[in-house]
Amino acid sequence: MKTALNTLVAMAVATAGLTPAAQAAAVEQRTEYHITLAGLPVARAVFNTSLDDKRYQISGQVSTSGLADLIADIRAETNVSGTIGGGGVLRARNYNLVYSSGKKTSTYKVNFNQGRVTSNSIAPEPRRPAEWVPVSPRQLASVFDPISGLIFTEGRKVCPRSLPIFDGETRMDLVLDKKGTQPFAADGYKGDALVCSVRFVPRGGYKKGRKDIEYLKSSSQMEIWFANAGKLNLVAPVYVRIPTRVGMMTIAARRISN
Numbered sequence: 001m002k003t004a005l006n007t008l009v010a011m012a013v014a015t016a017g018l019t020p021a022a023q024a025a026a027v028e029q030r031t032e033y034h035i036t037l038a039g040l041p042v043a044r045a046v047f048n049t050s051l052d053d054k055r056y057q058i059s060g061q062v063s064t065s066g067l068a069d070l071i072a073d074i075r076a077e078t079n080v081s082g083t084i085g086g087g088g089v090l091r092a093r094n095y096n097l098v099y100s101s102g103k104k105t106s107t108y109k110v111n112f113n114q115g116r117v118t119s120n121s122i123a124p125e126p127r128r129p130a131e132w133v134p135v136s137p138r139q140l141a142s143v144f145d146p147i148s149g150l151i152f153t154e155g156r157k158v159c160p161r162s163l164p165i166f167d168g169e170t171r172m173d174l175v176l177d178k179k180g181t182q183p184f185a186a187d188g189y190k191g192d193a194l195v196c197s198v199r200f201v202p203r204g205g206y207k208k209g210r211k212d213i214e215y216l217k218s219s220s221q222m223e224i225w226f227a228n229a230g231k232l233n234l235v236a237p238v239y240v241r242i243p244t245r246v247g248m249m250t251i252a253a254r255r256i257s258n
Contacts, residue, residue, distance in 0.1 A: 027051055032255040038247025041065055043074070045251070056090060057081040058147055075100045080147045082112070088153030091115060095145035097168055108168030115142045120168055135171045135204035139164075143171070150224070152235045158226050159196035170205035174198055176224070184227055184238055188256035193225035193238055212245065219243045 028050045035043035047060035059079040076099045082092035097108040110120040117140035143149075143166040152158050159176035166172075176196040184193040200216045207213070216222070225239035240251040 027258065030255075030257050031253055033251055034254050035062075036250050036252075037244070042249075053084070055081070055083055056148075060147075073100075073102055078147070080145050082148060084153070085114070088156055090144075090148040090151050090153075092145045092148045095147070095168065110145065110166065110168050112143075112145070115144070116140065117143060117166060120166075122169060129207055131208040133202070133204050133206055133208050135166070139171045139203055140166060149174075150237055152226070154228060154233045154235060156235075158194055158235055164203075166205075171203040173201040173203060175201060179223070182225060184225060186238065186253045186256055189227065189238070189253070191227060193227040194235070196224050196226065198222040198224055215245050216243070221248070 028048065031047045031049070033045040033047070034041060035045060042064060043062055044065045045060060045062040047058060050057045057079070058081075060077070062074075062076040062078075064074045076097065078095075078097045080092050080095045082090060082094070085091045091114060092110075092112045095108075095110045095112070099106050099108070106126070107123045108120070109123075111118045120140075143164045146165050146167045149163045149165050159178045161176050163174040163176065164171075165174055176198055179195040179197050181192045182195050184191065197220070200219070200222060202213055202217060221241065221243040223239075223241040224237050226235050227238045228235050237251075238253040240249075242249040242251070
């Protein structure tokens, strides 16, 4: 169970490091998320965003809560900074993730230049199994970090589309298709959300045959709901469903404040 929780919270940070961003000069926003597994609370997350017309910075903290505290002590801190480029695309320059499970801590650092990974490191350097699928330089030529890749300026197509994501270790594609709309409410937002189905396609940076990866790759139940939440002109996730072998994980925005 502890191994399962480690994997689930890592996936929540890596593939769904989620927060709406703001607009105009020096606007700041705080978004709180609740994370559940099979209906039980397992973690909470808080993200803070600062954005002006040219630059953005997003920082977040994730920690176990509820029954999960009795099984595992998992914490994560992530931050990304970058610029808003042509066409309103958020392009990261630096992405960092510090992930701790008990006394073990791993630090991931990635530097970008217009979508190309210029450097990345993991400390301590992990030992790779023989079944490891490496990430090729070509796969890092045009990618997003897992936070900026899921934030869209108003008017840009959200889904259908394919998002090439690199989280410091794993290179994946998130293939989004439109399913319709659903009402969504949180403290600070009430309205419709655009629902996209998500297909997870691993490209490199993972152990071949790993059960949780294979399960997620074959699943058709993953969803991300997007909304223009709060006083914003950007569209970002407010609700996520991630199927796992031990139940459905959900990540839901509960409070959005400027």
